[in-house]
Amino acid sequence: MAGARSKSVWFCTSCGNEYSKWMGKCPSCGEWNTMTEKEVVTGKKAPIAVSVPGAGHKPMPLKDVSTGSEDRLSLGSAEVDRLLGGGIVKGSLVLMGGEPGIGKSTLSLQLPLRSPGLKTLYVSGEESVKQVKMRADRLGGDSSGCLIYSETDMNAIIEEAQEVAPDLLIVDSVQTMYCQQVDSTAGSVSQIKEVAATLLRFAKGSGIPVILIGHITKEGTIAGPKILEHIVDVVLQFEGENRGAYRVLRSIKNRFGSTSELAVFEMTGTGLREVENPSEMLIPMHEEGLSGTAICAMLDGNRPFLFEVQALVSSAVYGTAQRSATGFDVRRLNMLLAVLERRAGFKLGQKDVFLNMAGGLRITDPACDLAVICSVLSSNFDYCIPADTCFAGEVGLSGEIRPVSQAGRRAVEAARLGFKRIFVSSYTHFDTKPSGIEVVKVSDIPSLVRALFK
């Protein structure tokens, strides 16, 4: 090729960033000895040509722009449709992120299998056509509308997608795809950006919605979905402990709907099952009471649901007490334990404290604080909290219990599930008084302890 030269670049195998020289430690992700050398051919090439319809190319007065209602397609999952705001918007680019093994490929293949009328092009850069077929057989459903394509070259993918003109394009995964126009290996930051930008142009130009899958490593953010969040229209994120059967899909960005919506799935032998009523799955029905458990009335996005917080407090075997939390921020746990110690006089400094959120959920709602404190106290005193009691309150550094958003909706959901009492902050304001449930208002930890462990 005229003008093309080859040169060496170094890229980090951990985060994918590129450098012109070797370094012992990657300045971006801080990992040691991860640099690998790669020959690349340089020389400017045009980006992949994507035909874009002529309309809308000239500036036009805002008042003349007709919006109509967004054209949406229903996918094979009521929960995914709901997360997206009522189906996928035509011409939109949706990023589905999550750790490896969490179920991204399973869910994205399940969508076309459960909606046979939908003509889908499923591009896999990770698995062969045979492997995808085996997975599809396991998932069941109707595969008549689904075309499988095992490819990693974006030029070929865009060409095929333009020819096939499917209703939906799924690309699994962004880390395995490459554009010849970019001089670096698949998975590097510049490739990831170019792949996403190409798919965005394709989606906008053709009106075909695209679901793009992206891996997030355990550490969370590096080289991948995070750098794409501002490019794509919607970000759905898969969460959940790999050991647990439950998976939570969260919408963390949505240009066409509300965010922080959440859907719960259960991984079964035949794929992901939608859990329509998460509360019923996440509150185990104990025959007799168990100490160390407390039920939290939490809200994720717009949906209230209840789940169990479990704590185990025991005397520290080693010199320093251990604190561990699954599904909850361990720093927040330490803060709550310090509040219990300093503001309410509970001596927990020499105790090991283990905390667990039911179903492998990862909880960020501050309303969970109260249930965390109650489960810790319950385990510490070996006192069972009545099974018909739940909690919704944030705890401040001075030990005060603060109101939480939409307390009324939480109480209504608790009452619907048969709870008889809900503990909230004294400062809680209810738009409508919840009926069928006793509201116990507490202002600080001592008043909580008096009301609960009386």
Ligand code: TYD
């Ligand atoms: P996968 O969807 O490939 O995850 P990702 O694409 O996010 O890396 O795999 C999810 C896990 O679920 C995998 O360990 C195998 C398991 N699994 C089931 O339990 N049941 C099933 O029906 C399928 C297809 C997978």
Ligand code: MG
């Ligand atoms: Mg996969």
